[in-house]
Amino acid sequence: MLDDLALFISIVDAGSLQAAARQHGLPPATLTRRLQRLEGQLGCRLLHRSARRLLPTQAGQAYYEQCRPLVSALKQTTEALDVGMNKVQGLLRVLAPVNLARGLLAPMWARFLAAHPEIRLELFLSNHDEDLWQHGADVAIRVGEQPDSTLYQRRLGTVELVVAGSPAYLAERGVPTHPVELSAHELLVIEPLGPWRFRDPDGGQTLTIEPSARCKLNELALAVTLAEAGLGLLYCPRTIAHEALQTGRLVQVMPGWTPPGRPLYAVWPQRQQPAKVRALIEHLSDFALATPLLQGAGPATLHSPPRSDHAPASHLD
Incomplete structure (x- = not known):
């Protein structure tokens, strides 16, 4: 019904079925059929139609005046949402461990911001697994297994x-x-x-x-x-x-006794990732793969090529 309502608004704005049909790339017969369907759902006639003129009925004029601002606002909201989901821009809130974020990951933040000038980055650093929902965060970087099944995750590497x-x-x-x-x-x-x-x-x-x-x-x-x-x-x-x-x-000391490595993850709360979240996770993944210290590299392999590891898991420090 919303699509038919939007077509009705555009018909009134255009002043004719033919003009509205050209705007939407639809045959005039299709617009006529959908207009009739909307009138049938509402139980009243919305337009006076003749060979030369198209005018709203009294009910149609009242319906148009009340619905036009609502349809316009819905369109603007939908367009803004589409931009947010498909364009790398806007505010990006990230939770991360204090020492890892300001130490090894420091150049990663700089490169990410340089690559995406329309991003405004807000970093909250903590040594605890802070609640993403409470902080309104888009992504968290965490070390260690992640038991929270409500979060989506991507393994980035291993911390030795x-x-x-x-x-x-x-x-x-x-x-x-x-x-x-x-x-x-x-x-x-x-x-x-x-x-x-x-x-x-x-x-x-x-x-x-x-x-x-x-x-x-x-x-x-x-x-x-x-x-x-x-x-x-x-x-x-x-x-x-x-x-x-x-x-x-x-x-x-005790190099023969190896502490088990701790997995490094990116976690996020939404199944459908906005473009800004996808961009950060890909940037993090590429950075981690190119950083031996994030691939469990010990002293003997510190300068060897990193291994790829994207197996899913759970949380981080």
């Missing part, structure tokens, strides 16, 4: 975990070679990593320990700073500690 300490600390306290030896060490524990999990790739053995913390904190960069100061061993993402490891301020 390492255990590391400063050269001074290791010289004083010794270098552990097995997870059970960690009980004799000062440990810096980051929430929400929780239990420290290890896997022995040679024997296939897995081991989980509950670390007794000398210091427990929820800020990754500060934890790396404390480890560099020789205050203890750190269990953390390589993405956070890679500069300290490369420069020798930290040294990885």
Whole structure:
């Protein structure tokens, strides 16, 4: 009925069936048939039609005057929605982990904004899995398995975990070679990593320990700073500690005992992705694939080609 109503409005605006038919690219007979259908649904005649003139009836004039602004507003809303779904522009709200967003991902944001000048980016950084609905967010970047089945997701890569300490600390306290030896060490524990999990790739053995913390904190960069100061061993993402490891301020220990990597995801609430969301997710995916640290690359493979991994999963840190 809405389509027929819009045609009725355009017929009155055009002043004739033939002119309205040309505007819509339809045969005049089709417009006549649809106009008659609308009149039948309303139970009244809307137009006086003759060979030379077309004028609204009294009921048709009242219907036209009341419905025209509504049809115009609906058309404008539909066009705006179509632009939002199909053009990369407008406000884009993103939730992301603090250290990952302002560290390894920093150049990604700059490149994305440069590539899409009509986007206004609003970043909310948090070390917790913030609620997308509450924040009105379009996308969230999260680390770890994602149990929320109401969200759609795309796996971007893997974040490797390492255990590391400063050269001074290791010289004083010794270098552990097995997870059970960690009980004799000062440990810096980051929430929400929780239990420290290890896997022995040679024997296939897995081991989980509950670390007794000398210091427990929820800020990754500060934890790396404390480890560099020789205050203890750190269990953390390589993405956070890679500069300290490369420069020798930290040294990885127990390389034979590999903590299971944590999956990296983009998650979003809408099944139908607006163009701006699709653009960001593709940009994130390309960036992650080109970044070895986001593909679980250890020190021996840090400069090797990244592997592709788009398997679906769940949330992020």
